[in-house]
Each structure stands twice: as C-alpha cells, then as structure tokens.
Amino acid sequence: MLHGFVSFYRRQEENGMESQPLSKNRTFVLLFIAGIFGVVSFSMFLTTTTWFVISDNGSASALGLVLIAATVPRIAMMIFGGVVADRYKKTSIMFITNFVQAILLLLLFILVQNDGLSTVLLLVIAAGFGMLDAFFGPASTSMIPKIVAKSQLQRANALFQGVDQVSFVAGPIVAGVLMESIGVSGSYFIAMVLALLSAVIIYPRFIREGPVALQEKQKPVQEIKQGLAYIRSSRFLMTGLVVLITLNFFVFGTLHIAIPFLVESYGGSPLNLSYMEASLGLGLVAGTGVLSTVLINKKGRTSLFGLSGALIAYVVFALVPHLTMLTIVVFFIGFSMSFVFIPFFTAAQEQAADFMMGRVMSIIFLAMNGFDPISYALVSGLSAANIPIQTILLSFAAIGLIITAVLFRKAKTYQSM
Structure with missing residues (x-):
C-alpha cells in the first residue's frame, strides 16, 4: 500500500517535471x-x-x-x-x-x-x-x-x-x-x-x-546487507563498480601523487603544480559541459570508452617529459573521466529502486573515493623503493587497460544499457 502511494506520487511528480526545464525546477x-x-x-x-x-x-x-x-x-x-x-x-x-x-x-x-x-x-x-x-x-x-x-x-x-x-x-x-x-x-x-x-x-x-520510499526499517547492519545484496544481484551495477574502481585506483588516485612527483622531477615550481591541478579541473568541467547538452543512449559503453580514453591519456602522461605538454594531457584525462562516472551515475539512478537509492549511491561513492588512500600508499611505497615514477604510472595504466579490454569483451549487458 505504502509503496503504491510512493509510486503514484512519483508518477505525478514526473508529469510535472517533464514539462519544465531544470532552470525553473x-x-x-x-x-x-x-x-x-x-x-x-x-x-x-x-x-x-x-x-x-x-x-x-x-x-x-x-x-x-x-x-x-x-x-x-x-x-x-x-x-x-x-x-x-x-x-x-x-x-x-x-x-x-x-x-x-x-x-x-x-x-x-x-x-x-x-x-x-x-x-x-x-x-x-x-x-x-x-x-x-x-x-x-x-x-x-x-x-x-x-x-x-x-x-x-x-x-x-x-x-x-x-x-x-x-x-x-x-x-x-x-x-x-x-x-x-x-x-x-x-x-x-x-x-x-x-x-x-x-x-x-x-x-x-x-x-x-x-515521501520516504523505505518504510520497513530494520537494523542498520541488515539494511547495509540488503544494499550489498541488491547491487550483487545487478550485473550492470557490479560491472559499473568495477569500472569506477579501475578509474579511481589506477588513474585518479595515483594522479594526485604523480603530479607533484613529476613537477619536482622535471624542475617545475609550485606554479606548475597549480596549472596541472587547474587543468584537471577544467577537463572535468569541459566533459560535464558536453554531457549536459548531448544525450547519451548507451551509457555503459560510453563509460568504458571514457575509461579507455583516460587510461590512454595516462600512458601519454607517464611518457611525456615536458611540463607544458603534461598540463595539456592532464586536461584530457579529466575530460575523459567525466564520461566514466556521469553516464554510470545516470544509469544507476534510472535503474535503482527508490527505496534503495541512498544505499546504491553510497556504495558508488565508496567505489569512487575509497581506493584513494590505497593508491597514495602504494605509489609512495614503490617510489620509496627507488622505482621511477614513470615506470609506476605505466604499470598502473597497463593493468587498467587490461581490465578495460576484458570488460569490453565480457560485459555485453553493461554495454547495452
């Protein structure tokens, strides 16, 4: 009965929201x-x-x-x-x-x-x-x-x-x-x-x-288990989490450590560091700008292409020994990253049940942010072992590209969404 009321309310809201632009919402x-x-x-x-x-x-x-x-x-x-x-x-x-x-x-x-x-x-x-x-x-x-x-x-x-x-x-x-x-x-x-x-x-x-969609409240641990079970039951969500973790662990997490390392090794200044950070942000903004105007149909496939683009740009980032070129490459890394998480965010919101939306989005946030500390520690440790930062970055990019190739080959359901 309560879920029926929520569904009815949602349909009524949809009818009103369809007729107005976001700027008037x-x-x-x-x-x-x-x-x-x-x-x-x-x-x-x-x-x-x-x-x-x-x-x-x-x-x-x-x-x-x-x-x-x-x-x-x-x-x-x-x-x-x-x-x-x-x-x-x-x-x-x-x-x-x-x-x-x-x-x-x-x-x-x-x-x-x-x-x-x-x-x-x-x-x-x-x-x-x-x-x-x-x-x-x-x-x-x-x-x-x-x-x-x-x-x-x-x-x-x-x-x-x-x-x-x-x-x-x-x-x-x-x-x-x-x-x-x-x-x-x-x-x-x-x-x-x-x-x-x-x-x-x-x-x-x-x-x-x-109204709140979740009406039958249980113990928090039980609700967390339900959220995890819900995601495990969805091949699309599970694949998307692998995509986000690959991006976060092999690209985004290591990038924040790699940028100051490379700036220092190529004789740069704090100004060069600021330029690179700004370039990454501008790339992300440019990507979200495109996605705010161009409607994507195959969101799963788009996120895989975005991941491929970010990893390929990351390979270039590891190989280019020039700060100005590195700043330009970082822009394209940020641009590609937008095409990973926004299509997946949107598809997950379209598919997840209302009463499970918070738990689904929290696990997605965890996949996006939870591997940063591990990346920081791993890159710092490998660098402390006198392994060149370029070698570390290339290794991370290579593993990420292998995972992406496997996803292109195996994750057909994900790509069709």
Whole structure:
C-alpha cells in the first residue's frame, strides 16, 4: 500500500517535471546552490587546515594524520550514510550535516583566534567534519532522481558534478586569498558562513520533497546487507563498480601523487603544480559541459570508452617529459573521466529502486573515493623503493587497460544499457 502511494506520487511528480526545464525546477535550483556553498566550504576547510598544520609546526607527519582523519572516517561512514539517506528525508540529512559542519567551523575560528587549537583537537574536528560529509553526498545524489524527470537525469548529473568540480577548485583559491588577507581564522569564518548558507537554503521547509520510499526499517547492519545484496544481484551495477574502481585506483588516485612527483622531477615550481591541478579541473568541467547538452543512449559503453580514453591519456602522461605538454594531457584525462562516472551515475539512478537509492549511491561513492588512500600508499611505497615514477604510472595504466579490454569483451549487458 505504502509503496503504491510512493509510486503514484512519483508518477505525478514526473508529469510535472517533464514539462519544465531544470532552470525553473525550484527544488533542483536550491539543491544546486546549496551544493555550491557546501563544496566550497568543505574544500576551504581542507585547504585552510592543511596550511595551518604546515605553518604551525611544519610537520609532514602531522599533516598526514590530519588528512587521514578527514578522509578515512568519511570513507568508512559512506555506506551507513546511504542507509540514513534511505530511512529519512534527504533534505533533513543535508540540513543537519551542513549546520553541524558550520558549528565545527565556528569552533575552529574561535580556537584559532585564541591560539587554542591543538593537533589533537584538530584531528577530532577533522574526523567529525569528514564523517558528516559522508552523509551529505549520498543524500544529495540520491535526491536528484526524486526531483527531476528521468529524461533530465543526465543533464542534471552533469550540471551537479560540473559545479561540484568548479567549487572544489574555487575553494582553495578563495581560502588562499582569505588567509593572505585576513588570516587562517578568517578563512574558517567564511567557510562557516558558506556552510550555514548551504544549510539555510536546503532547510526542509523550503524544499518540496516526496515521501520516504523505505518504510520497513530494520537494523542498520541488515539494511547495509540488503544494499550489498541488491547491487550483487545487478550485473550492470557490479560491472559499473568495477569500472569506477579501475578509474579511481589506477588513474585518479595515483594522479594526485604523480603530479607533484613529476613537477619536482622535471624542475617545475609550485606554479606548475597549480596549472596541472587547474587543468584537471577544467577537463572535468569541459566533459560535464558536453554531457549536459548531448544525450547519451548507451551509457555503459560510453563509460568504458571514457575509461579507455583516460587510461590512454595516462600512458601519454607517464611518457611525456615536458611540463607544458603534461598540463595539456592532464586536461584530457579529466575530460575523459567525466564520461566514466556521469553516464554510470545516470544509469544507476534510472535503474535503482527508490527505496534503495541512498544505499546504491553510497556504495558508488565508496567505489569512487575509497581506493584513494590505497593508491597514495602504494605509489609512495614503490617510489620509496627507488622505482621511477614513470615506470609506476605505466604499470598502473597497463593493468587498467587490461581490465578495460576484458570488460569490453565480457560485459555485453553493461554495454547495452
């Protein structure tokens, strides 16, 4: 009975959403703006915290601990974040997440202003901040299918992911300007204001959200098991997760370590490092721009071609001994990556049941982000063993290309979607 009501409500919503462009979809626009403020705030927090640790005690180990505290609990909590997104209204989750993050940022502002921020306190706050972000991501992405028509999902995802990339690049720039002009505490304060604005915009009373699809609540562990079983039962989702893990582990994860290594080995400067990071972001934005206008039919096959393009560009990246050329190649890596995750995101949202959407999206987020620390550790360890970085990158690219070739040969169902 309840599932029937949810289905009826969803059909009524679809009929209304089909007739209006995304720019006139009030709920999508509010979610879009809240996402901008939230991502800029989060990236400002990371940049400001990184600079504070370096400038305060100059310890690389302390910086590593803080970054681990900010990222590992976030990854660990992602699946549970999906359970919460299926259980409760997504606007409430996003509002609470941003509001608590704003409180943590206010606490950081007060502590820095009064010279009371110790490394232990920073580790605790960083862990809390990262864990909260694990709830925001699954809630926001699983809400998109509820507020836009299926025919608009690809464009909505492209716009959402595109602005996410722009915001994540813009955050460090804003933080850098603010730290230069009004100090670390000022940067935390502005990040707090942005998090609070995001919370206000996504306040549940301002957003029209349909009823929660998951009505029969069980123990969280049981619901996680159900989510994993649901994904295992879908050949498309399982193959897509392999595609995302291959991209994340063999390309994206290693790239963040490889870029500073190569800049240093080729005699570059911090400016060259900034150019490469910006080029990667621009490539991602350009790819999402294309996908926001060109409708993709064979989403599975498109994601495999995107993965192939990213890996081939990665081979070139490993071989080219020139910083300017490397900066150009990084653009094409970012461009190709967009054609991997956006088509798969869209297809997963089209196929996943409403009552399972949060858990599906949280596991997808885990596949996209969970292998970064392993890549960092592996590349750093191999490099410490005096293996040339170019050899490491070529090896990773070769393994990734082998996996992609097997998927092209075996994953026929995935390619037909």
